[in-house]
Amino acid sequence: MTGKWIDISQTLHNGIAEWPGDTPFTYEVAFAKADTGSVNIGKMTTSTHMGTHIDAPFHYDDAGIKVHELPIDVYIGKAVVIDVSGLDSVGYSNLEAHDFGGAERVLLKTSSRPNADVFPQSYTVLRPDIGPLLKERGVKLIGVDTPSVDSEHSKTLDAHHALYANDVLILENIVLDEVEQGEYELIALPLPIAGADGSPVRAVVRRLGK
Numbered sequence: 001m002t003g004k005w006i007d008i009s010q011t012l013h014n015g016i017a018e019w020p021g022d023t024p025f026t027y028e029v030a031f032a033k034a035d036t037g038s039v040n041i042g043k044m045t046t047s048t049h050m051g052t053h054i055d056a057p058f059h060y061d062d063a064g065i066k067v068h069e070l071p072i073d074v075y076i077g078k079a080v081v082i083d084v085s086g087l088d089s090v091g092y093s094n095l096e097a098h099d100f101g102g103a104e105r106v107l108l109k110t111s112s113r114p115n116a117d118v119f120p121q122s123y124t125v126l127r128p129d130i131g132p133l134l135k136e137r138g139v140k141l142i143g144v145d146t147p148s149v150d151s152e153h154s155k156t157l158d159a160h161h162a163l164y165a166n167d168v169l170i171l172e173n174i175v176l177d178e179v180e181q182g183e184y185e186l187i188a189l190p191l192p193i194a195g196a197d198g199s200p201v202r203a204v205v206r207r208l209g210k
């Protein structure tokens, strides 16, 4: 018995918080129906790291694959949601006792970024030793309900690089407020943006079994 689909995507709207210094999100009606006589046509500007999105390795490695080259199957399939709320950081020791149920996708509920319209003063980050654990368990995608797997001021991006070194792709800014720990089916498809470092996704989950 599978549950109903739950949207775990931040809403993109004028006012959603961008990464400090990055491109804000804007939507406007560029051509109004009153003028075109037939249709309203919108115009949008955004960072590729706005809202719920995925990182392509090109984001942190000039030689990394780009969004249009990503293996699309990574973004569809069984995922396990693990509640790690209340921690400053998450690493090997926090996850080793958890049974991932064979899921190739792990979504971490840190509850450290309650409001998409405010860039958080702080949020839970990943420790690099999470990389080898995820690889050992056959995990291909890590999702977080935070703006990044590294801290805001990190320049070395140790968590990004540890995940990259262990063949784990990254999904950021998911919304897990209505999602309890357990096994789910995830769909979080990137757009086919040629040459890109990241892409917005519409991420959804539905409970498996139970």
Ligand SMILES: N[C@@H](CC(=O)c1ccccc1NC=O)C(=O)O
Pocket (backbone or CB within 6 Å): 019, 021, 022, 047, 049, 055, 059, 147, 148, 149, 150, 154, 172
């Ligand atoms: N979501 C991004 C945040 C990020 O790293 C970032 C985004 C815009 C401008 C700078 C960034 N990072 C470091 O300077 C990430 O992949 O972690």
Ligand SMILES: [Zn+2]
Pocket (backbone or CB within 6 Å): 049, 053, 054, 055, 147, 148, 172, 198
């Ligand atoms: Zn990102």
Ligand SMILES: [Zn+2]
Pocket (backbone or CB within 6 Å): 055, 147, 148, 149, 160, 170, 172
């Ligand atoms: Zn990232």
